Amino acid sequence: MAVIPTPTTNGLDVVRHLRENCERPFEDAHSMPPAVYTSEAFLALERRDVFRSEWLCIGRASALANNGDYLTGTIDDQPIFVLRDANGELRAFSNVCLHRMSVLLEGRGNVRRIVCPYHAWNYTLDGALAGAPLMDRQAGFCKEHYKLPAVRCETWQGWIYVTLNADAPPVDAHLADLTKLIEPYGMSDYVETFHEEHVWDTNWKILAENFMESYHLPMLHRATVGPHSKLEEMECPPGLPAFNYHWITKEASLPIGNAHPANTRLQGHWRRTTALLAIYPTHLITLTPGYFWYLILQPQGVGRVHIRFGGGLAPEFIDDPKAADYMATLKTLLDEVNAEDRRGVEAVFRGVHAPLAKPGNLSPLERPNYDFARYLAARVGAT
Structure with missing residues (x-):
């Protein structure tokens, strides 16, 4: 008879x-495990040791094309905003x-100005207080003493990254190894064409792990991309400290999955190779020769995750x-794939609560999941 383990509540x-x-x-x-x-205790440690110290992607720089654009x-x-x-x-x-x-x-x-919706205090685009109704009647008030705290903000390959860690190395240095790996694609020049936000009922790591491995494609996505996914086409090298990745090289089922005839950057097998990138902790990118799509995750408790979903x-x-037609076809497919993924990761979250749940062996195609676990093990609870 199976023995039901005692629940573990201590984060350490x-x-x-x-x-x-x-x-x-x-x-x-x-x-x-x-x-x-x-x-909840483990999530509290993640928040302290990962989310408050790492570089976190918040979106695509091309989404902020004009002065005053913000996200x-x-x-x-800590609520933040990024603006031009x-x-x-x-x-x-x-x-x-x-x-x-x-x-x-x-x-x-x-x-043009950042106006508080509560009492109409308003700030310029450099964070300085510009106006505050009636505050000139308060002798102790000095407008020049007020400026919104700045948050570190840098870009990498067209992505906006932010951190609360004043000692974190520059994001370009942090991801230098990944820059070398994907240089032929020229991802900086890819253009975002859609962006959405969703909330799913699962743990953020279950969704991250789902993205990291393609072992599930033939089964979970059997109604969409599964028939076009062959396990032998997938290559899963060991990851590096800041990210993991794997490659899929094949003739794409969509015209935009392979390199455009006008693309002279990509040669040989690169013209039909897709890179699946998991940048720790929460930035997930599918990068093909013709398009990209991404997820950016933000936990909202152990059982809910906020998702920024976009592509271009x-x-x-x-x-x-034919760009508009290509994108419409891709978006329809991605919506169907995401619906399948949602069912899958929400089912896993229900399963991990089971008293008899027990982790099994990983497949050869789940090397990224192994590397992700080792990343977390090295950081969570380390301080």
Whole structure:
């Protein structure tokens, strides 16, 4: 008769079990212990040791094309916004008013000033307080003493990254190895054509792991991309400290999956090779010779994850007369694939709560999952 294990609620106990699990060589690797996905205490350690210290992607720089364009997000519990200022530079700030601490901006948009929706305190695009109704009647008030706190903001390959860690190395240095790997694609020039936000009922790591491996494609996606996915076409090298990746080289089922005839950057097998990139902790990119799509994850508790979902085209396809048709076909397919993934990862989240749930051996195509587990084991609970 199976023995039902005692639940683990202490975050450091979960860390210990995870580290013990990661001591196995890859040939005997197992999936992560269930409590990694269900423990509130473990999530608290993740927030402290990962989300408050790492570079986090928040979106695509091409989405902020004009002065005053902005997008919002959070780093752990800290609301932030990124905007293009009056000089055309990208800047990030705390998204909290300096008066009564209301959140200032929501979603995406364009502003000439940042106006608090609560009492109309308003700020210039460089974060300085520009106006505050009636505050000139308060002797102790000095407008010049108020400026929104800046947040570190840098770009890499056309992506916007932010961090609360003043000591983190520049993001270009952090991802230098990945830059070399994907240089032939020229991802910096890919153009975002759609962006959406969703919330799914699963743990953020279950969704991240689902993206990292293509072992599930033939079965979970049997109604969409599964019939075009052959396990022998997938290559899963060992990951590096900041990311993992795998390659799929094949003739694409969509015209935009292979390189455009006008693309002279990619040669040989690169013209039909897709890179699947998992940049720790939460930036997931499918990069093909003709298009890209991505997920950016933000946990909302152990059982909910906020998802930024977007994608777009390589420059040669942007200039193609059929670009709109290509993108419409791709978006329809991605929506169907995402619906399948959602069913899959929400089912896993229900499963990891089961008293008899037990992690099994990983397949040869789940090397990225092994590397991700070792990344977490090295950081969570380390301080």
